[in-house]
Amino acid sequence: MTTETVVRPHVQNFIDWAADKPEVVVLSADLTNSAEVGNWRDTYPDRFFSVGMAEQNMLSLAGGLAREGYQPWVHTFAVFIYRRPYDQLAMSIAYPNLPVRLIGFLPGITTPGGVTHQAIEDIAILRATPNMTVLETADATEVESVLDVAHGVSGPVYVRMLRGVMPRLFPREEPMQLDRVRVLSEGGDVTLFSAGILTEDAMRAVAALRSHDIHVRHVHVSTHKPFEDPEIVRSMESAGAGVVSAENHVITGGLGSAVAEKIADHGLGKRLIRIGLRDTYVHGASRAYLARKYELDAAAIVRAVEELTGTSTGIDTDELEHVPLQPQGEVERSDSL
Amino acid sequence: MTAPATDTAWVERTEAVATGIRRRVLKHVLDKGEGYMSQACSSAEWLAMLYTRVLRLAPVEAPLVTGEFPGVPGKDNPEYHTGAAVHGPPGPDYDRLVFSPAHYALSLYSVLIEVGRLDPATLDDYNRDGSTVEMIGAEHSPGFEVTSGSLAQALSQAAGIALGRKLKGEQGKVWVALSDGELEEGQTWEAVATAGFLGLDNLRVVIDANGQQCDGLIDTVSSLEPMRERFLAFGASCDEVDGHDLLALDEAMGRPSDKPHVVIARTDPVRGVPLLAERAPKIHTLRLGNDEVERARYQAAYEAMLP
Numbered sequence: 001m002t003t004e005t006v007v008r009p010h011v012q013n014f015i016d017w018a019a020d021k022p023e024v025v026v027l028s029a030d031l032t033n034s035a036e037v038g039n040w041r042d043t044y045p046d047r048f049f050s051v052g053m054a055e056q057n058m059l060s061l062a063g064g065l066a067r068e069g070y071q072p073w074v075h076t077f078a079v080f081i082y083r084r085p086y087d088q089l090a091m092s093i094a095y096p097n098l099p100v101r102l103i104g105f106l107p108g109i110t111t112p113g114g115v116t117h118q119a120i121e122d123i124a125i126l127r128a129t130p131n132m133t134v135l136e137t138a139d140a141t142e143v144e145s146v147l148d149v150a151h152g153v154s155g156p157v158y159v160r161m162l163r164g165v166m167p168r169l170f171p172r173e174e175p176m177q178l179d180r181v182r183v184l185s186e187g188g189d190v191t192l193f194s195a196g197i198l199t200e201d202a203m204r205a206v207a208a209l210r211s212h213d214i215h216v217r218h219v220h221v222s223t224h225k226p227f228e229d230p231e232i233v234r235s236m237e238s239a240g241a242g243v244v245s246a247e248n249h250v251i252t253g254g255l256g257s258a259v260a261e262k263i264a265d266h267g268l269g270k271r272l273i274r275i276g277l278r279d280t281y282v283h284g285a286s287r288a289y290l291a292r293k294y295e296l297d298a299a300a301i302v303r304a305v306e307e308l309t310g311t312s313t314g315i316d317t318d319e320l321e322h323v324p325l326q327p328q329g330e331v332e333r334s335d336s337l
Numbered sequence: 338m339t340a341p342a343t344d345t346a347w348v349e350r351t352e353a354v355a356t357g358i359r360r361r362v363l364k365h366v367l368d369k370g371e372g373y374m375s376q377a378c379s380s381a382e383w384l385a386m387l388y389t390r391v392l393r394l395a396p397v398e399a400p401l402v403t404g405e406f407p408g409v410p411g412k413d414n415p416e417y418h419t420g421a422a423v424h425g426p427p428g429p430d431y432d433r434l435v436f437s438p439a440h441y442a443l444s445l446y447s448v449l450i451e452v453g454r455l456d457p458a459t460l461d462d463y464n465r466d467g468s469t470v471e472m473i474g475a476e477h478s479p480g481f482e483v484t485s486g487s488l489a490q491a492l493s494q495a496a497g498i499a500l501g502r503k504l505k506g507e508q509g510k511v512w513v514a515l516s517d518g519e520l521e522e523g524q525t526w527e528a529v530a531t532a533g534f535l536g537l538d539n540l541r542v543v544i545d546a547n548g549q550q551c552d553g554l555i556d557t558v559s560s561l562e563p564m565r566e567r568f569l570a571f572g573a574s575c576d577e578v579d580g581h582d583l584l585a586l587d588e589a590m591g592r593p594s595d596k597p598h599v600v601i602a603r604t605d606p607v608r609g610v611p612l613l614a615e616r617a618p619k620i621h622t623l624r625l626g627n628d629e630v631e632r633a634r635y636q637a638a639y640e641a642m643l644p
Contacts, residue, residue, distance in 0.1 A: 049500070049535065057493045057527035063483070064497020068505070072497075088524070091487045092494055096476060097410040131411050155412055 004168040006140035035075035056085040063092035078104025078119035097155040108248035114284030124253020134224040136160035138199040140168040145175030187215025191239035195221040198246040204323040205301035212313040242271035242308040251276040273304040354385035354451045359609045360642040361447035374623035377444040379547035379604035384448045393432045395425025400456045420481040423454040429507040437491035438516035442474035489522030499540040518550035532597040533572020540597040547606040553618035573597045580604035
């Protein structure tokens with residue numbers, strides 16, 4: 001069995017999910033089909049509101065709707081949620097702790113749309129925003145199950161969302177859960193934290209390394225904030241040679257920083273190699289090209305593990321591309337032992 | 338032609354409230370040495386109109402006595418309440434007021450005291466550490482329902498509230514108090530366009546067009562004219578009136594409309610305290626220094642307002 005490829009899971013799933021939730025309304029700023037809610041609009045025209053290409057107004061208006069008992073699900077590109085209208089996000093939504101759901105598409109290098117469309121510092125900014133819950137999806141199962149997670153939070157939620165074609169890395173029966181990491185493989189040599197699209201690369205890297213007798217404890221993160229699952233620190237404590245983080249984001253303020261903070265807060269004294277964008281913007285090109293150019297791929301993860309363990313496996317790009325991937329259920333967590 | 342006496346019996350009371358606003362703010366400036374005086378001068382009549390004539394609000398049992406700051410909103414602070422408590426319990430037929438120019442807080446607190454919704458001792462807590470009676474009001478401050486001090490966000494938030502109330506079939510209106518300077522923010526026009534597009538006829542706006550902003554005269558900072566035509570072009574209905582003329586305000590604020598309705602109240606930032614004109618154009622705040630002669634003149638102005 002290999003991983004399944006799923007096409008646009010959010011489209012129908014969000015329609016089905018919202019059927020019995022009349023408080024859920026959608027706001028769109030001229031990116032309705034681009035944010036995969038065109039069919040949603042046609043299914044629930046009375047619960048869909050176009051506010052035009054005006055994101056500042058959209059976020060403040062969402063705050064007003066939330067005050068009246070509605071649950072606005074803002075759908076647009078991530079950059080138009082946290083960059084352009086940040087003051088509105090902070091003052092009209094986050095400060096009053098309102099249940100607005102900010103569904104941000106096109107994380108990092110997933111779009112060839114260039115610097116204007118690539119959200120590369122969203123997690124850093126929203127992690128620093130009080131009252132925000134910050135979620136990220138890595139596959140179809142998370143895109144589907146993130147709806148229930150966000151719905152269950154009483155305050156504002158940011159979802160770093162995937163669209164279009166994506167793998168199903170995790171079994172359907174293992175939905176995303178708030179502030180709960182997935183331990184995808186066990187190993188005492190290195191502990192690897194990954195999130196979003198880097199998790200697929202991480203799974204390839206971990207499998208290839210295992211065939212070279214290097215055993216990595218792989219922890220997948222879908223809740224960036226809160227980041228309190230005890231499994232996080234336990235997985236760090238068992239890291240023999242050190243810790244690696246891998247994210248489709250700048251290494252400042254995102255997953256790598258969150259991991260570093262935990263290591264420091266708990267006095268664990270582990271080496272950490274952070275894979276991600278290194279204080280740079282990106283430009284418009286294919287995901288494969290950008291992943292290679294900016295070293296956001298399985299090969300970069302292998303090199304980091306080799307550096308920490310002082311080994312040289314000879315694993316090359318060709319080997320990584322041919323690693324058979326299987327849907328990865330959770331292995332036993334430390335707390336379930 | 339003389340209007341029937343019953344039609345204008347309210348005027349005397351509304352005038353008294355307007356005078357009371359200026360008097361309380363001037364007293365505060367005399368006591369504390371500084372305050373937002375010109376805003377009270379310009380806004381006193383339309384504020385008095387809102388609270389004595391326009392807003393349909395539930396009665397309150399007694400003037401609200403404010404407590405200590407309850408902490409910011411958050412999941413660990415379920416006790417947080419907004420300053421809308423002074424407006425009485427909300428209901429589908431009651432109006433709401435979203436107050437945008439948060440630096441007018443001193444005037445808003447004063448009108449609430451004048452109409453018996455806020456304890457007169459509240460102003461003792463103004464700008465005191467640990468109190469909710471903040472200098473720039475936030476949503477825990479009396480009279481405030483949203484956090485509006487980052488100007489131009491309140492109109493959009495009010496549009497969201499108005500949309501929600503329409504969806505629920507509520508009949509009450511959502512009033513918004515704006516200042517003219519914040520019309521320079523692009524978000525204001527995004528909000529007006531959206532409110533018109535969404536048909537929010539339950540949204541009503543009064544603008545204190547006093548021609549002043551922090552840097553001085555608006556005409557020296559930017560361009561906002563022709564203001565009425567701009568609102569009409571963006572999809573609202575609009576009246577432009579002398580903001581100190583109670584009868585004109587009454588007609589404009591009460592005008593039925595099938596669109597978002599905007600009342601531009603053209604106001605005078607030194608109305609009722611003409612002494613203030615000597616400091617023009619620097620009248621955004623009034624700070625009394627060590628000039629005893631000037632202080633005595635303001636004291637005399639205050640005493641002239643006493644009933």
